[in-house]
Amino acid sequence: MGSPSPGLHFILFPLMAPGHMIPMVDMAKILAQRGNTVTIFTTTVNANRFKPVIDRANHQNGFKIHVLELQLPLTEVGLPEGCENFDLLPSAALAVNLFAALMLLEQPAETMVRGLSLAPSCIISDNMFPWTTDVAQRLNIPRLVFYGPGCFPFVCTHVVASCSILDQIESDSEYFVLPGLPDQIEVTKPQASCWGRGKTKERIERFERAKEAQKGAFGIVVNSFMELEPKYVERFAMAEDKRVWCVGPVSLCNKSFEDIAERGNKAAKSELDCLKWLDSKEPRIGAEVPVPFGENDKFEVKVKSEHIKRALKRSMDDGEEGMMRRKLAREFGEMAKKAMEKGGSSHFNMTAMIEAVTKELANNSKSCHNIV
Structure with missing residues (x-):
């Protein structure tokens, strides 16, 4: 496979949540490393979180990554000013309000995209921005959906959404096997419910709109690599009837300590203080990590204490099983590094994705000429 033509302009719309935004910013750096221009659309609060990383990447590597700020209509949806990220909401119940604000960004976002001096080539957006499909179609450019957590959870989502297994389970503590998966995955009803459409009208509508878009x-585009979950990559592509490009782990594009530490929100303690504190402790799990009083009351307990105890014991096991688990973890770590290197599966998939976008743009251009 040859090198893709340089000079594409990717428009990125990351969801305003750390687990979604951080890998999207990492992917922006990888795209820019291939000679492409990248424009990230977000809000002021979120831009301030990763701006040092982007500025440093542009300065040190000559990348062309731009950040444009959208104004979230917070007051229109009943949110206080500054609540521009899901981790800033005073209550989890207000997530529906922030989702409502995101749905109001379509027109201002499209206006800003159309006003760019360099024409856009492709939109890459989180699946919670369904309107970006409509914007991309009006601009006659492709839209790619970005998934940060990998293929496995979305294959599970497809299974739960396409069958009535949850209706057949009465107990919240009973374990059952999710049908139709390559492996035997046992979950409880509350665990599986997070993969479903949800019970509220708003969540069901949001799920259906994202699915339709x-x-x-x-x-x-998925932040995973083929060697980690090949069966689930295949199932995901079949379920969605789409091409799936695994291009991760995108976090491995960060080489310096600063880039790794500054990718998300600024911590109350410095990174060096945290490392010094960790180095002073014996290797163990769950020790001396305080939880503010009352915080645990905000969440429903879905895992029993004996299950946690068993999992911790297995993770710290010095026996044959524990040694095998740690060996497997090291092997996957090496596989991940090789996947991101030149000649690796994720490096190849990134090239293939860019080439596919280039070809699609050419086809769209021919179609327009034929119509004229």
């Missing part, structure tokens, strides 16, 4: 997308 994904049908019109050009393909799916």
